[in-house]
Every structure is written in structure tokens, then in C-alpha cells.
Amino acid sequence: MADDQLSRVFSALADPTRRDIVARLADGDATLGELAKPYGVSVQAVSKHLKVLEDAGLVSRRRQAQRKPCHLEAEVFDLMTAWIERYRRQAEERFRRLDALLAAMDDDSDSADITTHDPARRGAAS
Amino acid sequence: MADDQLSRVFSALADPTRRDIVARLADGDATLGELAKPYGVSVQAVSKHLKVLEDAGLVSRRRQAQRKPCHLEAEVFDLMTAWIERYRRQAEERFRRLDALLAAMDDDSDSADITTHDPARRGAAS
DNA sequence: CTCTTACTCAACCGATCGGTTTAAGAAAGA
DNA sequence: TCTTTCTTAAACCGATCGGTTGAGTAAGAG
Numbered sequence: 001m002a003d004d005q006l007s008r009v010f011s012a013l014a015d016p017t018r019r020d021i022v023a024r025l026a027d028g029d030a031t032l033g034e035l036a037k038p039y040g041v042s043v044q045a046v047s048k049h050l051k052v053l054e055d056a057g058l059v060s061r062r063r064q065a066q067r068k069p070c071h072l073e074a075e076v077f078d079l080m081t082a083w084i085e086r087y088r089r090q091a092e093e094r095f096r097r098l099d100a101l102l103a104a105m106d107d108d109s110d111s112a113d114i115t116t117h118d119p120a121r122r123g124a125a126s
Numbered sequence: 127m128a129d130d131q132l133s134r135v136f137s138a139l140a141d142p143t144r145r146d147i148v149a150r151l152a153d154g155d156a157t158l159g160e161l162a163k164p165y166g167v168s169v170q171a172v173s174k175h176l177k178v179l180e181d182a183g184l185v186s187r188r189r190q191a192q193r194k195p196c197h198l199e200a201e202v203f204d205l206m207t208a209w210i211e212r213y214r215r216q217a218e219e220r221f222r223r224l225d226a227l228l229a230a231m232d233d234d235s236d237s238a239d240i241t242t243h244d245p246a247r248r249g250a251a252s
Numbered sequence: 253c254t255c256t257t258a259c260t261c262a263a264c265c266g267a268t269c270g271g272t273t274t275a276a277g278a279a280a281g282a
Numbered sequence: 283t284c285t286t287t288c289t290t291a292a293a294c295c296g297a298t299c300g301g302t303t304g305a306g307t308a309a310g311a312g
Contacts, residue, residue, distance in 0.1 A: 001268075001299090002142045014137035015270085016128045019209070026216040032289065045271055047290065052269095066279050066288045074217040077210050083145070084203050090152040091200040127269090127298075141300085158259060171301055173260065178299095192258045192309050 005057060009080055012056040017041075018049050022058060025072035035070065131183060135206055138182040143167075144175050148184060151198035161196065 001011050013019055021035055036046040050070060053059040057076045061068045127137050139145055147161055162172040176196060179185040183202045187194045 001140060004142065006145070007140050007142055010136050011140035014127060014133050014140055016130065016133055017270095019132070023213055023216075026213040026220065028220065033287090041270085042272070043289080044273085044291090048270075051290095063279090066286095068289065072213075072217050074214050077214045081207060081210055084207055087149055087152040087198075088200045088203045091198050094152065094154065143300095159257085167300085168302065169259075170261090170303085174300075177260095189308090192256095194259065 005076075006079055006083060008052075008056040009058065009076055012052050012058060015049070015052075017046075018053055021046075021049060021053065021070075022072060025059065025070055026074075029069045029071045031067045031069050131202075132205055132209060134178075134182040135184065135202055138178050138184060141175070141178075143172075144179055147172075147175060147179065147196075148198060151185065151196055152200070155195045155197045157193045157195050 001007055013022070017039060024030060024035065032043060032047055032050060035050070036043045039046060050059060050061075053070075054061065058073055060071050060073050062071070127133055139148070143165060146165075150156060150161065158169060158173055158176060161176070162169045165172060176185060176187075179196075180187065184199055186197050186199050188197075
């Protein structure tokens with residue numbers, strides 16, 4: 001995997017177990033042992049998941065006696081939403097312009113062939 | 127990798143090349159050949175990237191003569207932002223309550239009721 | 253029909269991933 | 283100190299990933 005933070009964050013959240021861990025940490029800090037219980041895997045496996053989340057900056061941990069509770073660092077979410085929103089907006093702006101163009105061509109129709117974008121596709125989710 | 131769509135979307139965007147492809151498609155549809163040019167890898171490699179994006183629902187393609195232009199399906203972004211916002215909000219709400227609790231304990235410092243936040247509560251995800 | 257363009261399929265390769273088991277810290281309590 | 287509890291490290295394994303090369307398909311253009 002690439003070593004930039006955005007890649008690490010997306011990659012970390014690509015795993016359902018790690019997303020579930022994040023979901024539980026949104027509710028409150030927890031230790032490795034607590035986090036590991038619900039899953040049918042070893043504590044060591046969950047420890048690895050935690051390390052991935054930590055490397056992505058999504059989780060921080062501070063030693064506290066023997067324990068080392070995990071804390072969700074929600075700010076990193078902003079990195080993703082910023083990226084996502086940027087290109088969503090860009091795509092939407094592009095659609096807006098295309099729709100305007102098509103509308104204009106509808107008014108005075110018989111010029112220009114438009115093969116670059118099929119308006120029938122708009123709004124078709126996946 | 128897990129086979130649910132959220133995992134596929136996060137996983138697809140965990141790769142910088144694929145994010146760059148998405149960025150370029152936000153600017154307008156493009157063919158495989160066009161997309162492949164800037165990268166120092168084979169056309170086949172880029173074709174694989176496109177397949178990953180297609181399986182995630184981020185890109186659609188329709189045959190058009192020999193070509194098969196790629197089109198960005200920006201609606202899938204909503205799936206991610208919904209997930210991200212949910213847990214960001216949840217974490218922020220939690221912080222808000224904790225701050226309020228600490229403030230209350232500061233005001234009248236011996237009757238604090240710590241049961242308002244139950245750390246054992248489980249949030250389901252994925 | 254042949255040639256060229258655009259794309260895909262299949263096999264392979266090294267690296268990484270998610271999991272295991274086994275072993276080794278690190279900190280508190282007896 | 284010895285024990286117990288919680289966490290990490292190391293080695294290993296099968297599966298998947300990102301890339302390659304080489305051959306194959308689809309559809310104009312001559």
C-alpha cells in the first residue's frame with residue numbers, strides 16, 4: 001500500500017472489523033481486551049488491526065497501568081471528507097454545466113452533436 | 127477483502143493511482159487509453175484499476191464503437207460520507223457530553239452521576 | 253478480407269494482508 | 283520475588299494485490 005496518510009486512512013477503513021472497532025470507539029475509549037471480545041479472532045489479530053488504525057492516525061493510545069486504552073481521533077475523518085467533497089463537487093459542477101449546455105441546445109436545436117455525455121444516465125446510482 | 131460495497135469503495139480509494147483516476151474523471155469522461163497515458167504502467171494495469179473502481183460502483187462504462195469511455199458515478203461517495211459523518215458526529219456528541227459532565231462536576235463537585243455515559247454500549251457498524 | 257485501434261483475459265511473480273501460534277515484555281498485586 | 287493480567291514481537295501460512303507479458307476479442311477503416 002502507498003505510504004501517504006490518505007491511503008492509509010482509506011485502507012484502514014476498508015476492513016469491516018476495523019470499521020466496527022472505530023464505531024465502538026466512537027462510543028467511548030476501550031482496551032484491546034475489551035475490543036477483542038466480540039470478534040471470533042485472537043487478541044493478537046485485533047492488536048494488529050489497532051496498529052493499522054493507529055498508523056492511519058485514527059486511533060491514539062496512552063499507557064495507563066498495564067492497560068493501553070484506545071481513543072478515537074475523529075479529526076482524521078476530515079482528511080477523507082475533504083477529498084471526497086472536492087471531487088463530488090467537481091463532478092456535480094460539471095454535470096450542472098453540461099445540463100445547461102444541453103438545455104441551451106434544446107432551445108435552439110439542430111447544431112452540434114453531443115456524444116460526450118448521455119443525459120439519460122444522470123441519477124443512475126451504480 | 128470483504129465483499130460489501132462500503133469495503134469495496136474504501137479499498138478502491140486506498141490506492142493513489144485510483145484516486146487520481148477518479149480525480150481526472152471528475153473533470154470529464156475518458157477512455158482507458160487516455161487514462162493510462164500519464165502513468166508509468168501498462169494499459170492492462172490501468173484496466174485492472176478501472177475494474178476495481180467499477181466493482182465499487184464508482185465508475186460506469188458503456189461501449190461506444192471500439193472505445194468504452196469511463197464515467198464517474200459520484201453518488202457512491204454518499205455511502206462513505208454517510209458512514210464517516212455518522213461516527214464523527216457520534217464521537218463529537220460524546221465529547222460534548224463529557225465536557226458538560228466535567229463542567230457540572232466543577233460546579234458542584236461531590237454529586238456527580240457518572241452513569242449518563244455507558245462505556246459498555248455497543249455500536250454496530252458496517 | 254485485412255489491418256489497425258481499443259480493450260480484456262490468463263498466467264505468472266513478488267509483496268503485502270489477515271490470520272494463526274508461540275514466546276516475550278511490562279506493570280500491578282500477593 | 284513470583285504471579286497474574288494486558289499487550290507486543292516474531293515466524294509462519296494461504297489469499298489477495300499490483301504489476302508484468304502474451305495472446306485474444308471487438309469493432310471501425312482501408
